[in-house]
Amino acid sequence: MKLSYKLAAFSALILAGFSCGQKEQAGQQAPPPTAVTTYTLVKKSVTGLDEYPATLVPLNEVEIRPQIGGYITNIYVKDGQEVKKGQKLYEIDRSKYAASRQQAQALVQSAEANLARFEKDYDRYQRLDEQEAIAKQTLDYAQTEVLNAKAQLSSAKAQYESASTDYNYSVLVAPFDGTVGISQVRQGTQVSPGQPVLNTLSSNDPMSLNFVINESEIPRFTKMLKAEETPDSLFRIKFSDGSIYPFNGKFTTIDRAVGRQSGTIDLRVQFPNPDRDLIAGMTVNLMVLNEDIGEQVVIPYRAVTEQMGEYFVYVVQADNTVKQQNVILGTQIGEGIVVRSGVQEGTKIVVNGIQKLREGAQITEQTVAK
Known part of the structure; x- marks a missing residue:
């Protein structure tokens, strides 16, 4: 009886070992290659532009009150x-103000005549005082009259200035x-x-354009403002219908401080407005040249994946596996986007099928994107 029990247990152990071996072989079997579309990177001539919503404002504006x-x-x-x-x-209506000015002018003339009379009396009393022909008190009174007359003349002139101001207003x-x-x-x-x-x-010409940037972009625009020479077409206007304003702008102002709540800052660009095409209050897009100028590596945007705020592409290796490569992106141009760093011209990347890929996955090229 014991022998039969041992044989049964040994057989079960052998079967269990055989089953585990089969599972290990099945787990070690490599998955089939993933069919993908690839693209070999080339450089293209691009003009990189960043667009900012902006509002046209006059350099001078005043309410007439x-x-x-x-x-x-x-x-x-x-x-x-x-x-x-x-x-x-x-x-x-000027009639009342004209009359007030005339009245004030008459007061000035009267005050001038009184002053002249008192000054003559004072001069005469001074000569008599030198001869000791009048009392000292009389000379003091004459001097006081002159001072009063001068004060009355100053008051009359002030009234005339006030009346003239109202008349001019x-x-x-x-x-x-x-x-x-x-x-x-x-x-x-x-x-x-x-x-x-x-x-x-x-005012009409020139016209200012106000726009807002995040504080992270301040160093870029500060360099522009301090630069002695900048490209002529650094700032352009695009209207709501897609048309482009024919004149270039000049960067003039960065506001004094970043908004504490918004984390943004206001900037201003001036544009000539000889034909009065720019109207105060218009909302347009300001196009600003960026560093993506000339021959740049451009990849299809659909080849990019994003993880935690960073961007990646799958680079095809020599053994037909893929490597996830971090890239720094630039301007989006149509269905493509400029790559500023991370991959070079001639690199082959995966364009379609990236959802099925992982680091080191084996691929097979189904078609090649142009």
């Missing part, structure tokens, strides 16, 4: 008209060359100091 009260008696410009510095825009003129908007008032409208806004005046 009344500084005195009254009724609008004249409007000298049409809506949307271009004006020159000093050109008349609006007139507020009754005609509003353009403080600089530009274009006015749509008038917010009509003839006969009553206005008061500061209210309402009559119109808005904006």
